[in-house]
Each structure stands twice: as structure tokens, then as C-alpha cells.
Amino acid sequence: MKTGAKRKLEIKTWEIKTDRLKRTDGSLRIVFLADLHDRLWGEGQEQLLEAIDSLKADLILGAGDMLVAKEHAVKMEHALLLFEELTKRQIPIILSNGNHESRMRQQPEKYEHQYEAYAGRLTSMGVRILSDEACELVHGSSSVKIYGYEMPLEYYHKLRQPVYKGEDLEQKFGRPDEKHFHILMAHNPVYFDTYAAWGADLTLAGHLHGGIIRIPGIGGVITPQVKLFPEYDRGFFERNGKYMAVSAGLGEHTVPIRIFNPPQLILLTIEGVA
Template identity: 35%
Template sequence: MLTVTELEIHLRRLPRAFDGFRIVHLSDLHGKRFGEQNNGLAEIVRAQSPDLVVATGDMLDRKNEQGAAFLELARQLVQTTPVYSIRGNHEQYMADHIEEKPILAQYEQELEHVGVILLHDKSALFSRDGADILFYGITLPASAYKPHVVKDPHTCLPPEMVAKHVGVADENRCCILLAHSPLFFPSYAEWGADLVLSGHMHGGLIRLPGLGGLFSPYHHLFPRYDAGRYVRQEAVMVVSRGLGDSPFRVRFRNPPEVVVITLRTGQDQGSRLE
């Protein structure tokens, strides 16, 4: 059963013009459909009256699906709402394999053709009532998804490497970073993100009461950032449990999720502090 999770996120540098700004956060669709041509998912997203939809990677499944399901969804959403999208590990693995690279290129061209804005190591300025905020999308290298990275994520992706991908964070604007893996939250925060939107962890697949997610795509137990909201100093991160899974993965107490974020001005008082 698809669930809708609503969060209010307070950001210190958010302009007052963006107070109440609504973001629908989708992640890890993996080619799944909710209704014919994803009409069911599109209806749920539109019902949230979003100002923006973001897709934080793995919207296709590289071995089983070439992006048709997300294209079906995107065609409907862009009619009323801007859509930003980044690559996840599935897309990046395709980019790194010569036989799959043309398939990815065709898929991304079709996304851009329907109106999706691809943030591959890019930023986009969103303006509202004379004010603006910056959205950045980082394309993590395939090496950032290897199991050994868990032992020392800061060395794999230090803050200066984040800057090499997306540039230096604008100190004069609220900065929202789309990053598929949440593992590098300390580096994202140190880089200058006010808000990070991530996925990849699939909620830990099996969720245990009081303990959270059990499994990680990094092949370790009880991942630190499995789902929900996290706060580190003045940065906030929201991790989606995702919408779909690769074949043979089984979820338990972990329904697919659409995350709806309402931005508010002021200091966040969220839980799960670091």
C-alpha cells in the first residue's frame, strides 16, 4: 500500500516568500507502476498541490526496465508542476557501461523532451515573489555506492569533492541539495546544504519496531540513515523509503512512500539529531 508522509521542515535561510512551499519527493521508483501508465501515482502527487516535484534517483531499474514507467509519470506531472531529477546508482552504472550508455542517453533525452529538468552536477534557481532558492543535483560516482565506503564515507566524498561536482554553495541563498545516497550527510552539511533530499536506502527493506531499517544497499545491517528526517547542526536531511525495488527484494513493515515536504522559515526542531 502506497503511503504519503508529510513533513514540515524549518530552514533558517529560507526566504519568507517560500514559507509554505511544498515539495513532493519521489525516489527509487525502479520502474514500478501504480495504476495504468502510473496514473494512480500521478493522482496522488497532484493531490498534494506541490510547487515542485523532485526525483532523487533510481527511477528506472537498469537490468529490467529502461525508464518507461517514470516517463509515463513525468509526462503527467510536468503539465502542472516543475519536475527536477537526478541520477541514482542505477543510472550512473548505465553511464559507466558502454553497452548501456546509449540507452541511458535516450531515456534522459526523452525526460528533457517532456520537460523534466535534469540536475546532473548542476544547479537551478527557483524564484517566487521576488525571492529565490537554489537547488543543486549531485551525480555521485559509482565508487560512492561500493560496500567498503561505509567504513569511511568522509574520505570517499569530502566536502571539497561535493564542491567539485556542483560548485561552491551560495552563502547568500537557501541551498537544497538532491543527492541519491544519504551516506555522506556530514559532507553535504559541511559543504553548505540547508536541506538534503535523498533515497537509496529503501527504508532498510525490513523495518523493525524501535530499531528502524535492517538492511542497507551497502551490505551492512542497521544503516545510519535509513528513512525520515535527520538534523546536523543547521542542515536537515530527508531520506525517502522509496517507491519500488529491484526484483527479488522483499519489503516488510515498509510500504512504498511519497514524501511531502512543506518548507517553513526559522530553525528546524526536528528529531534524530547528530
């Protein structure tokens, strides 16, 4: 196995305070991964593993595109290696699907049984995959609800950005209650306002690779849908008390360049104030 060239990895940390969690429960530390695209970070994923270990997470969440899905040429071995090593840390790992995993799952005529092979290997390691599913995580005396949303593929087509009002979200998950802190893993960040209006306290997204090329003071230049100057390219956003973290991603594909746009690992700390 070739060793990936060592490169800069940006680590970003953001803090959220919420009355949905109890102050006495202490902070919930979440390492957030997105858009690995099967990149190898040093021999055995050593560089990335060391960075994750340094963040001392309680939970690892991944919002999709861990692999590269091309017809009859899926690349997944480096992603599987990462999660095989992470499961040795005895930290819960929960993933959702991005557009690459979704098209593998939804288009078996093109990808045959590759999604089942990928998901099966992850599940056998103890990784939880949420595909239009939700699960509950107990944190002290409080509760966090985590949703893995698989957005319909039409919202990923190039040169188009369909209107999205969230009916699909409500049909799949209902409406969030007031008792939990709700984390929505939704790969495409473009529709943050809709996610927030639905009731996601925190949305985790990626997909836009930070805009690929960034202009200082302006932001990302272009998205995978070939839209110029996206609003939610990378970073931390807030709307009426709802938050979204958008990862610039840990890898690339198709256009393997980054300018003023380093790969990114994110730590989110959620503190209760109730």
C-alpha cells in the first residue's frame, strides 16, 4: 500500500450552547468527518488518526462521501481502513450517506453489489450507518437524536439547483420534538434554511469541498453543481438559534485541487445550559 503524501490538515473547533442539554451532563465532543473520498492520510491513515485522537471525542459523525463511486470503479479501501482503525478507539461512530454512497445504493444496475459490500464491512466493524433513519444517543441525563438523511439524487445534478421545501424530510422523520437536541446529517448544505425550519438544531454537511478554489475575503468559487460563489461553502453558520457546520472535506475527486482551501477536520463541542 502506498503512503499518502503528508499535507496540511486544518482543524476547526466550534462550540454550541443549548438548553436542550443539562449543564451538569458536561460537554459532548463530536468529531465531524466529511468527503474523505478514499484519501490516504499517511501509512495506515496515521496522520488523520493522530489528529482525531488529539481531539478526545465522545462521538464520531460522518456526513457522507467517504468513498469515490464511479461506475465499475468504486474506491473504498482507504475509507474502510480508517474506520477499521477508529473502531479500535471504542468511540461510537455513526455515518450517513452522501451522493456517492446514495447513488451506489440506489443504482445497483450501475454499481452492482458494491454498496452492500461497503455497508456490510462497516457494519461488521461496529459502525452505524443511518440511511433515512434516526437513532438516539444518551448523554448523561439528556438525549441527543441523530438523523441520517439521504437526499434524493435530483438535488445533486450538475447545473441545476431544484427548489427544496423539506417535504421529504418531514415524510421520512416527522417533526422534531422539544425534548431532544436534534442533529441532522444532510450532505448537501445548500438548503440550510429548510433544514433549520424543519427543526434541526445542528446540521452537518459537506459536499461543496470548500468551493475548491477560495478567494480571500470572498470565499469559495465553484460547487460540484457548477454554481459560482456558494453561500455555504465551508464554516459555521447560524440562523435563528439553529446551526450548521459545513466541512471543506478531507479529500478530493474529479477536480483534485485546492487553493487557499485546506482539507478540514472539525470538532464540535455542545454544552448544556439547562
